[in-house]
Every structure is written in structure tokens, then in C-alpha cells.
Amino acid sequence: MATRIPRLTPEQFAALGRELDALRRELAGDLGEQDAAYIRRVVTAQQRFEVAGRALLWAGWFPPAWLAGTAALSISKILDNMEIGHNVMHGQYDWMGDPALNSKMFEWDTVCPAEQWRHTHNYVHHTFTNILGKDRDIGYGLLRMIDAQRWRPYYLGNPVYAFVLMLAFEWGVMLHDLEIEKLRTGRKSWAETKGLRRRMWHKGVKQALKDYVLFPVLSGPGALATLTGNATANLVRNLWAFSIIFCGHFPEGVADFTEQECEEETRGQWYYRQMLGSSNIEGGKLFHLVAGNLSFQIEHHLFPDIPARRYQEIAPRVREISDRYGLRYNTGPLSRQVGSVWKKIFRLALPPSRKTAPAGRRGQRVAPEAARVA
């Protein structure tokens, strides 16, 4: 750990851990009716958008109805996947004891089976955030997203792969657990993935049947309008989810870590890695809602199972802690963060040129003022 994350002393790490643990305790102790009412309100809104969307698309031959229906269904899918699905599956509402909002029982309106998501995301990504070689969300086995990934000619296609992944994001998320890069290099056999493939098939077929067969057929002569509406809603959700999620860890300046650095990690060091390895997006209340509060990625990574509506409330305090320890709190408006991500996708398509790459990264990772704190 000593070489690449040098600027916090063991005492500072311990103090940081204690401070954030105390904040967590405070939040956990305060959960109650308001949080329950909030998530129920969001679920109700999502259902209404869904029902309205399906109903309007039934009259989808009439262009304004198609437009409104598609928009409503897009919002429904975005809310379902992000503010509801992602957050419920993190166990943010397990304390309520409601089976409909339980992390182990929830299933979402996307092709990736919830069980696989919980493994790749909740466990692998959230535990080993930004550790190269352990966090498979660094480039999803498909892209070069950090300088430390060794360049290969394959990565010349980085922007193309990213663009295709963006369009078909829900399918990419589903296939993530297959670990295609390992299959390609022979580190994992096709036969090993049998169970995974079966579950993907079951969920994928159900989702596709609903959106691309049953609802269109129910629309009779308007089948084509419903089909295109449903497909567009899925696409809109894909574009949105991809953009928000890529802003969570990939803008320039977000730190990555090596396995050696993170051996024997203390709680304070784990918090430290989560803070430096995530980035926020600035925006208004409504924006944060449709972003599933993933726009508070830093707060989410510190406390992944605290209801997301609380992130907004604690963000100033987390920022104050970051500043006090001299840690970079990476945030910016959506346009800047998205721009930064795409710039990086293009930049990393090319082999590293000596004058830019490693030195700059190292400069961002360290904590320049931290020495003063202790």
C-alpha cells in the first residue's frame, strides 16, 4: 500500500474510518417511515408511468400518443432499474421487512437476472471497487477505461465497442457475468457458464416476449407502433443508464488501485478507495431521481446499503471530510462528466504516449494536503 497511496498516515486512515462509520451509524439509526414512504411513492410513480405508457402505445398509430407512451415507458424503465431496482437490490430497504422491497427477492425490468447482478455488482464491484484485476467493472472486460490497463491493438476499437455497449446496455449488463474476456483467452471454459446461460436465457426470453411479442400482439393493427415504442423505451433506458453509470467511475481524475495496494486493507483504507474511485454528477432534484441517485456515486460507494435519498443530505458532509483529508471529491455537471468519459474512451484507444500517461495519474491520486491533517 505504501508506494502508491502514501499521503494518509495509518492514524489518519483510522480516523477517516471512524468518522465515516459514525456517519453510517447516524444514518442507519434514523431510517424510518419517511424512507419507506419515499420508496413506495417512487414505486407507485413508476407503475403509473408504465401503465400509462402501455395504454398510450395501444393508440400508438397516433403520433402524439406514440411519443407520450414511449416517453412514459422510458421513464418507467429508468425508475425501475435505477432508483428502485439498483437501490433495492443493494439491500437499502431490507430493514423494512417488505418482501416486495427485499434485496434477495427483487427482480427488475431488464434482461439481466437480479441474482447475477447482485453477484457482479454488489459483491465484486462494490467490494473491490477500481482494483485492476479484481473489479470487473473497469471496462467490463471489453473496454480500456484506465491507463493502467495494458494497451493492445484490440483497443483501437474502444470508441466503437463503447458505442455498441451503450446502445445494447441491458444486454451487455446481462452478459457481463459470462466473463467473455476469460472465455476468449481460455481462462474459463464455455461449459462452466451453463447455469449462467440458462438463467440469462430464461430472463431474456421473458423480457423480450413481453416487450417485443405480447404487448405488440395485444395492440392488434397498432402492433408495429407498440413494438417500436417498446424498443425505443428500452433504448432510451440503455443510453441513460450507460451515461450515468459511466460517469460514476470513468471521468478523468478518478483513481484506480492495484491488488498489492489493497492487501490487508483497513476499513479506513476501504472508505478511502471508495471516495477516490468514484465521481459524482451535479444536478437538480429531478435529475438525481432519474439518475437513481447514482449521481451521488461517492456517497453511494461509501454506504451502498443506505437508502439513496439520503445521499443528497449527507453529500456536503462527505465533501467536507474529503476536503479536510485533502482527498479529491470528483464532481461536475453531466455534460462535463460525460464529455470527460468519452474523451477518455478515445484517448485510451491509442497506445500510451510517454509524456502524458502515468505521471499525470499519479499526481491526481495522491492527497496533496493530507499531511497537514493529522
Next chain:
Amino acid sequence: MVRNPSFARAGWRHVRRVLDSRVVSALTVPHGVDRYLGLVNPMWSVREVRAVVAGVAHHTADSVTLTLRPNANWRGARAGQHVRLAVEIDGVRRTRCFSVASSADRADGTIEITAKVNPAGTVSRYLKEAARPGLMVALSQAEGEFVLPEVLPEHVLLISGGSGITPVMSLVRTLTDRCYPGRITFLHYTRAAGDVVYRAELAAAASSRLDVVFSCTAEPGAGRLDGRFRREHLLEVAPGYADAMTYVCGPGPLLDAVRAMWVEEGIEDRLLAERFTAAAIGADVRDAGGELRFTRSGITTPNDGRTVLEQAEGAGLSPQFGCRMGVCHSCSSVKTSGSVRNVLDGALTTETGAWIQLCVTAPCGDVEVDI
């Protein structure tokens, strides 16, 4: 609201067949049809029993009697059975068992439960203070073997103590509704006569065939008998008890005393008992000691104070886990009974059926986990 419940039920069966069909399931993937029915009416569900509070009565200072109107999924209760009732308090769903006190033959489609208020309790206190008509609760189907036999005996002896009166009340009401031709002796133990929830109704119902006897343990002379259960009481009010079908419900000591006497006389095959225990909330917060039981695998291990995950692995189990630091919820499982402490924030959980993270939860005393 449809007035005739049986008509509504028949109609509902047809609707449910459609809603439960494969096509509707496929259209409502992945959330299921219930989530959309709830948009129209929160009482509607394809399978779940939900009930709305139709009436609230406060017969005594420390009890509340609720009339519940379950939805059409309710399959009815036999006299003497109980239900698990779930109600949301401060955002947390809490489940408790309550005996159904109403007659099994009640025609208006409602059931009645009575909760005795436990001052340290969450649910009973909430029901006493906050239950109003219109409150929605979730119910299980009726459960329990404390019921009448197919062929009714000539003499039924009912013994109850405190809040144990509720299932016994259901037996009395049902037998009365069915014009039971035999004799009922109802012997109830209470601290004071004023504590008896159904006192007025029982007094009115008493007849040559229904003998209602109160024994007050803290108010001598207030009932026909005084003090706790003893053999002399039976000899006085039901000398033929050995030939009767006997039901006993109430606190542990009463049950133990009755059972001991029946066993001693070799007539325990004519005794049915239902134990009522007040939840010992937060009473036992030792960090080690007691036993940790894994219900699904049937393994029991002495609780050494480590996390449930470590103790389970120590006992040879291999529950699913991920981060082992309270982040990923991969190891979340249901705690079926006992108190547990979150080792990260020290929070104590006593709720039955709560989901706990095995990797950051330590048992306090006797605990059962469903793994």
C-alpha cells in the same frame, strides 16, 4: 363494496383465474400482477391475504379488539386457530400471532382479534393507540391445531388465563352458533374481574348449558373462585372433567399445571393446549451464551459471540457470502427468532423474521437462523 361475500368470492375466483393465467403473468414480468392490482385497490391481490380494519373496540384499558375484513383470498379460520398479522410501523413491517376470537361461522366475512397490550411491545401498543378503521394489514391463512374435533363430545371444558381467552372465545361462540347440544364449562383465570375482555358478552351468554366461571388471582371474592388453577377448582365447577374434551390456553404456568394434572390422571389424550407467550423484547442482550440454531440444516451450536457467518462455517455449514464486511448483502438470511446485534453499528434486532447480514451480525443469547 359487494355486500354478499359468497357472491363476491365466486366472482373473484373467475377473475383470479384470468389474473393468474400464464398470459397475464408474462405481461406483468418481472413484478407480477399484484403490483399492478395494488394501483387500483391496495386490498387486491392474487394470492396474498390482506385485511382492512373495519372496527376498533376498547373493552378494557389494556386491550384492543379489532374487527378485520379480509380480502377474498382468505380461506376462513376454524374455531381456535390463529393468524400471523403483519402491520407496518415507522416503515418496518412487523408480524405477530393473534388468535381469531370470532365464531368460525360468522356470516359477514369479518374476523375478530383481540390484542393484549404489552407495555414494552411495539405491535400491540401500536394497535391499541393507532389502529383506526381503514388501516390495512397483511394476514397469513389461519393456522393451528387448537380446534374442535369432527365429532363433538358431550362436555367441553375450556380453561384460559389472561389473553388466552381469545381462541377459547372463538370455540364458545362457534359452539353457540352451531346450537351445540352438550355442556360447556368455561373456567377463566384473570388478575381482576375488570380485566376480562369479553366479560359482558359471556355474562349474557351464560345459560344452563354454558357455565362461565371466573377465578380472580389478585382480587379475592370478585369471581366465583379465587386464586390460581388447582384441582379443587375443577372438582367444584366440573367434577366430570375426566370425561370432557378440555382446551387450555394461557401463560406457561397455567398450561404446565393443567397438563401435569391430566398426565398424572392418564387423560392427556383429551387435552389440547395452546401456549401464549409475551415476546421477551430486548430482554436478553448478552453477546455470547445460549444456542445458535440453524433451522434449515437442523444444526445447533453453542453461541460463542462471533458473527453468525463465522459460527455457521465453524459448525460445518457453507452459507452464501460475498464481501464479509457488510457491503454486498450476499449472505442476507432470515432470522427466525432471538435477538441479534449488528457488529458495525451495534444496533439490536429483535423482530421475528427479520433479514440479517450474517457476516456482520452476532447473536445475543438463543437465536434461530434459517440456513
